[in-house]
Amino acid sequence: MLLLLLTQLLNSLAFAMLLFLLALGLSLIFGVARVVNLAHGAFYLLGAYLGLALGASLGSFWLALVLVPLLVGLLGVLVERFLLRGLHGRELEQVLVTIGLGFILADLLRAFFGAAIRSVPPPAELAGPLFLGSFIYPKYPLFVLAMGVLLFLLVRLLLARTPFGVQVRAVTADPGMASTLGIQPARVSLLTFGIGTALAGLGGVVGAPMIALAPGLDAQMTLFALIVVVIGGLGRIEGAFWGAILVGLVDGFGRLFLPQLAMFLIFALMALVLALKPEGLLGRRMA
Amino acid sequence: MMAELSREARAGSNGRQGLLRWGLVGLLLLPLALGGYPLYLATEAALLGLAAVALSLLLGHGGVPSLGQAAFLGLGAYTVGLALKAGLPLGLALLLAPLAAALLALLTGLLVFRTHGIFILMLTLAFGQMVYSAAHKWTGLTGGDDGLSLSGLSIHPVLLHLVAVGVLLAAVGGLRALLQTPYGKTLEAIRQNEEKIRSLGVPTFYYKLSLYLLTAALTGLAGSGLALHRSFISPHDLFWLTSATLMVMVLLGGSRGLWGAVFGALLYTFVQAWVSSFTDLWGLFVGSLLVLTVLFAREGLWPLLERRLGGGRGNA
Numbered sequence: 182m183l184l185l186l187l188t189q190l191l192n193s194l195a196f197a198m199l200l201f202l203l204a205l206g207l208s209l210i211f212g213v214a215r216v217v218n219l220a221h222g223a224f225y226l227l228g229a230y231l232g233l234a235l236g237a238s239l240g241s242f243w244l245a246l247v248l249v250p251l252l253v254g255l256l257g258v259l260v261e262r263f264l265l266r267g268l269h270g271r272e273l274e275q276v277l278v279t280i281g282l283g284f285i286l287a288d289l290l291r292a293f294f295g296a297a298i299r300s301v302p303p304p305a306e307l308a309g310p311l312f313l314g315s316f317i318y319p320k321y322p323l324f325v326l327a328m329g330v331l332l333f334l335l336v337r338l339l340l341a342r343t344p345f346g347v348q349v350r351a352v353t354a355d356p357g358m359a360s361t362l363g364i365q366p367a368r369v370s371l372l373t374f375g376i377g378t379a380l381a382g383l384g385g386v387v388g389a390p391m392i393a394l395a396p397g398l399d400a401q402m403t404l405f406a407l408i409v410v411v412i413g414g415l416g417r418i419e420g421a422f423w424g425a426i427l428v429g430l431v432d433g434f435g436r437l438f439l440p441q442l443a444m445f446l447i448f449a450l451m452a453l454v455l456a457l458k459p460e461g462l463l464g465r466r467m468a
Numbered sequence: 469m470m471a472e473l474s475r476e477a478r479a480g481s482n483g484r485q486g487l488l489r490w491g492l493v494g495l496l497l498l499p500l501a502l503g504g505y506p507l508y509l510a511t512e513a514a515l516l517g518l519a520a521v522a523l524s525l526l527l528g529h530g531g532v533p534s535l536g537q538a539a540f541l542g543l544g545a546y547t548v549g550l551a552l553k554a555g556l557p558l559g560l561a562l563l564l565a566p567l568a569a570a571l572l573a574l575l576t577g578l579l580v581f582r583t584h585g586i587f588i589l590m591l592t593l594a595f596g597q598m599v600y601s602a603a604h605k606w607t608g609l610t611g612g613d614d615g616l617s618l619s620g621l622s623i624h625p626v627l628l629h630l631v632a633v634g635v636l637l638a639a640v641g642g643l644r645a646l647l648q649t650p651y652g653k654t655l656e657a658i659r660q661n662e663e664k665i666r667s668l669g670v671p672t673f674y675y676k677l678s679l680y681l682l683t684a685a686l687t688g689l690a691g692s693g694l695a696l697h698r699s700f701i702s703p704h705d706l707f708w709l710t711s712a713t714l715m716v717m718v719l720l721g722g723s724r725g726l727w728g729a730v731f732g733a734l735l736y737t738f739v740q741a742w743v744s745s746f747t748d749l750w751g752l753f754v755g756s757l758l759v760l761t762v763l764f765a766r767e768g769l770w771p772l773l774e775r776r777l778g779g780g781r782g783n784a
Contacts, residue, residue, distance in 0.1 A: 217586050272586050273533050274762045280712055284755030292749060400708065404597050407590050448598045452579055459582040
């Protein structure tokens with residue numbers, strides 16, 4: 182029983198790290214560009230399918246892990262530049278464009294890769310279980326878990342210490358003031374959009390061996406990412422991290438103990454947070 | 469002299485705008501003469517039009533960007549379907565559908581309206597998807613993926629169409645009148661500057677919540693009509709693609725004035741039927757239409773028509 186709980190704990194945390202990748206991108210983009218990117222799940226799915234295709238043709242998961250985020254991020258940059266920038270300051274219109282884009286991407290993926298469910302094997306180095314005495318656990322989720330935590334620490338460091346990180350924080354806090362100090366919000370938002378979508382693409386490559394690919398996964402991941410940022414608070418990476426862990430745990434243990442109600446437990450959690458602290462657990466009060 | 473002239477000109481343009489509206493009603497009624505598939509589509513358009521009018525009121529006049537309308541549509545449909553299965557009379561079933569939708573709106577609205585702006589869109593989307601997954605997973609009640617069939621109930625298509633168009637016109641008329649009341653004017657003011665109105669002591673929360681309930685009830689009614697019309701309810705109609713489709717209708721026609729939503733629903737339904745004859749890429753179609761509408765038809769097509777043909781200022 183204890184081993185089962187430990188297994189489920191690790192599973193939940195690994196899934197939480199995937200959610201963190203998504204929520205981090207969503208949160209960074211919102212903070213800087215004030216756009217809620219509802220195509221985020223579609224970018225995840227694009228990353229996953231690209232990872233599948235590139236991994237198969239190049240024969241290397243690791244190469245795909247590097248290339249796919251670059252490709253997805255590039256697409257994100259193009260989207261920001263040619264679709265969203267013209268609508269600057271018009272929140273609703275921007276969100277509607279990202280929704281439309283999400284439907285387009287997801288449908289094109291279905292047309293190219295078919296509607297069949299695809300499961301992706303983990304790379305050879307991470308395949309198979311790890312034996313720790315009587316406890317046996319697959320290696321791959323542990324890799325995802327470690328990567329998520331490292332990425333969280335890395336992004337925190339980058340935001341705190343690098344010039345670009347400072348610019349991102351400045352634009353998030355006050356775009357008008359930032360631009361009078363010589364920062365170009367448009368450039369920062371373009372790069373941030375690229376980074377955010379690249380993170381979604383990375384999530385797709387990393388997540389594919391854990392969650393089988395199928396049409397409709399994009400909407401599910403967008404929804405998860407939204408719930409995470411609503412619970413954790415939008416615009417802060419700590420909110421994305423702890424929100425993801427909370428949602429991951431509720432989802433994982435919900436599935437274990439109340440399989441029929443797992444999804445509703447998450448909504449109940451979201452409702453509870455909204456009732457008590459509408460700006461999210463770690464969020465700042467919205468104007 | 470000048471004033472008189474301009475009043476006459478306005479009366480003239482109002483008359484022509486009226487003509488344009490009658491033309492729209494004519495288009496909705498025309499398929500009665502054709503019957504068959506065109507009539508089926510026209511009934512579909514009238515019922516979706518009712519849902520679109522509700523969203524138009526919510527978005528264009530209340531400033532509430534809801535992306536969860538599919539839940540109300542679906543809840544209305546399932547309520548009428550399950551009530552009929554349970555042996556309730558049709559009239560009672562049709563009364564329960566909007567009530568169920570309004571109840572859901574009350575429960576979610578109490579939470580949703582604790583936030584503002586784009587968060588409202590995210591939360592309506594999230595709660596909408598919650599209802600979708602309920603319909604999907606609660607197979608004992610809804611039949612899950614297999615859907616719910618309403619065979620055995622036959623309403624004459626002509627009668628159903630006349631009722632649908634009648635309800636649609638009554639809704640447009642009633643809601644436009646509502647917008648002229650102090651309640652409607654206050655909503656308009658809240659949309660323009662909520663902070664200011666709240667600081668005047670107006671309980672804006674309850675204004676938005678009550679509008680949300682009203683539009684949810686109308687959407688639920690539209691959903692119950694769709695269930696009778698299609699004799700089939702699928703959980704996929706509760707997916708957020710449907711909410712986005714309603715959004716496309718509203719934006720295509722123009723979110724203000726309510727007539728635009730009727731026009732948008734009619735246009736969308738027939739274009740969709742035409743497009744579906746050569747592709748099954750729904751998401752691609754709805755998505756492209758959404759992006760193009762937002763980028764190129766900001767006000768919607770109906771105000772454009774009103775200016776070109778009606779000679780008015782549009783945006784009634």
